[in-house]
Amino acid sequence: MANTLHSHSDEQTAESFIFEEPASPSYRQQGQGHDALSSQDLQLHISQLLQTSLELEKVLHLFHSELQQHLAIDSLGYRNEEHSIVLNYGNSRPHSCHYSLQINSSQQGDLILTRSKAFSSRELNFIEGLIGSLVCPIRNALLYQQAISAALKDSLTQIGNRAALETALEREVSLAKRHQHPFSLLVLDIDHFKQINDRYGHSAGDMVLKELARSLSLCCRETDNCYRFGGEEFVLLLNQTDSEGCQRIAERIRHCIEESVFTIDELIIKTTISIGTATLQAQDKTFELFDRADKALYLAKQQGRNRVI
Numbered sequence: 001m002a003n004t005l006h007s008h009s010d011e012q013t014a015e016s017f018i019f020e021e022p023a024s025p026s027y028r029q030q031g032q033g034h035d036a037l038s039s040q041d042l043q044l045h046i047s048q049l050l051q052t053s054l055e056l057e058k059v060l061h062l063f064h065s066e067l068q069q070h071l072a073i074d075s076l077g078y079r080n081e082e083h084s085i086v087l088n089y090g091n092s093r094p095h096s097c098h099y100s101l102q103i104n105s106s107q108q109g110d111l112i113l114t115r116s117k118a119f120s121s122r123e124l125n126f127i128e129g130l131i132g133s134l135v136c137p138i139r140n141a142l143l144y145q146q147a148i149s150a151a152l153k154d155s156l157t158q159i160g161n162r163a164a165l166e167t168a169l170e171r172e173v174s175l176a177k178r179h180q181h182p183f184s185l186l187v188l189d190i191d192h193f194k195q196i197n198d199r200y201g202h203s204a205g206d207m208v209l210k211e212l213a214r215s216l217s218l219c220c221r222e223t224d225n226c227y228r229f230g231g232e233e234f235v236l237l238l239n240q241t242d243s244e245g246c247q248r249i250a251e252r253i254r255h256c257i258e259e260s261v262f263t264i265d266e267l268i269i270k271t272t273i274s275i276g277t278a279t280l281q282a283q284d285k286t287f288e289l290f291d292r293a294d295k296a297l298y299l300a301k302q303q304g305r306n307r308v309i
Contacts, residue, residue, distance in 0.1 A: 039126070039129055042070070042130065043129060043130060043132065043133050044133075045066075046063065046066050046130055046133040046134075047133035047136075047137075049062055049066065050062055050063060050133060050134060050137035051137055051140075053137075053141070054140060054141050054144040055141060055144075056078075056085070056087070056138065056141040056142065056145060057087060059134075059137045059138060059141050060076065060078050060087055060089065060138075061089065063076070063130075063134050064076040064089045064090070066130075067113075067127075067130060070126075071123060071126065071127070072115060072117070073090070073113050073114070073115045074090050074091055074092070074093040074114055074115040074116060075088065075089060075090035075091055075092045075093065075112075075113070075114045075115075076088075076089045076090060076111070076112070076113055077089070077092070077111070077112040077113075077114075078109055078110070078111055078112075079109060079110045079112070080107075080108070080109035080110070080142070082107065083109075083142060083145070085109070090114075092114045093114040093115045093116045094114070094116065095114060095115055095116065095117060095118045095119065096112055096113060096114040097112070097113050097119050097124060097127065098110060098111070098112050099111040099112075099113075099127075099128075099131055101131070101134070101135050101138060102135075103135055103136070103139055106139075108135055108138050108139050108142065109138060109142075111131065111134070113127065151163065152164035152167075154213075154227075154228040156206060156209060156210060156228075157209055157210050157212075157213035157214075157228050158210075158213070159213050159216075159217070159226050159227060159228055160225065160226070160227040160228070161227065161228060162227070162228070162229055162230055164227060165227035165229060165235055165237075168225060168227070168237060169185070169235075169237060169286055169290070170286055172237055172239065173280060173284070173286045173289065176239075176280055177280070177282070181239070181240055182240060182241055182242040182243075182245075182279065182280070183237075183238065183239060183240075183241065183279070183280040184238040184241045184242070184243065184245070184246035184277060184278065184279040184280065185235060185236065185237050185238060185246075185277075185278055185289065185290065185293050186235065186236040186238065186246070186249070186250050186253070186275050186276070186277055186293065187229070187233065187234075187235050187275070187276045187278075187290070187293040187294050187296070187297045188233070188234050188235075188236070188250075188253070188273045188274065188275040188276070188297065189232055189233045189234075189273065189274050189297055189301070190208070190209075190212065190232040190271055190272075190273055191271060191272045191273060191274055191301075191305040191306055192271070192305075193205065193208075193231075193232040193271075196208055196269065196271065200264070200267060200269065204264050204265070204267065204269065207262070207264040208262055208264070208269060208271060209228075209232065211260075211262045211264075212234070212257065212262075212271075212273075213226065213228065213234070215256065215257060215260055216234060216236070216253065216257075218256075219252065219253045219256040219257075220236060220249075220253070221249070223239050223240065224236055224237065224238055224239070224249075225237045225239075235290075235293075236253075241279075242279060243277075243279040246277045246278075246279055247277060247308060250275045250277050250308040251308050253273075253275065254272070254273060254275055254306065254307070254308055257271065257272060257273045258272050258273075258306060272305060272306035273306070274297060274300035274301050274305045274306060274307060274308075274309075275296075275297065275300060275307075275308045275309070276292075276293045276294060276295065276296030276297025276298070276299070276300055276309055277293055277296055277308060277309065278290070278292035278293035278296060296309040297309070
């Protein structure tokens, strides 16, 4: 499979380079020089080394470390706008070469190498040969990262799912206790959601869930984290938030949803939410904190809905 590498440096204009997967030593033709053999051996060695990890940072660190053994460079940078990734190794210098990494026209990011001294044409050719061993491991690492992210995301609302919540809640409770910071959580539920499904259909119910998740993200602070716990139930983790702040945020969210109008296929749907709150106590276990918020939600439902307890 051929891969395309677009490159430019401070000494040359942009060009396109086509390279193949590193060949096995058994396919070398007789009569090649020592440099060509060493280059093929090195490409194969790096290719095998980079295939040992599916973590992008480790793949790039391994490549950077290996490249430094054969070429004087001061920094390696990687950018991927699609995945919002920016990684840097070393200190940037004035002279640079920039590579746009692609596989079958699929963008895999950009690689930037810098140093104090300009790169020669021979050095650029050497780098391009080694980058041929890097593109596939980067693609595999990105696919792995996507799979992990998808496993922790609710497919309907595109916010964190229950598995992501459980991991995050354990982490945040541990951090809050260690640093003695206040921490609270909200458990909220859409009032009379079954009636929405019965009256407008399940597709309309799904749209309400999606719009509610979007509204929650807009109503929350940037430091708050929102998850779909299951069905029409959502959970918000409130960092650096005491009991008073928790009540204030919950009331603001309740009011925000009460004032919202969801328009779905020309249907106008209004809904409300009930919210249970809880603030971490020193002796709390994670499940005890969650249970308190869940019981508070039950009371809010019992006392008439569209309220905060």
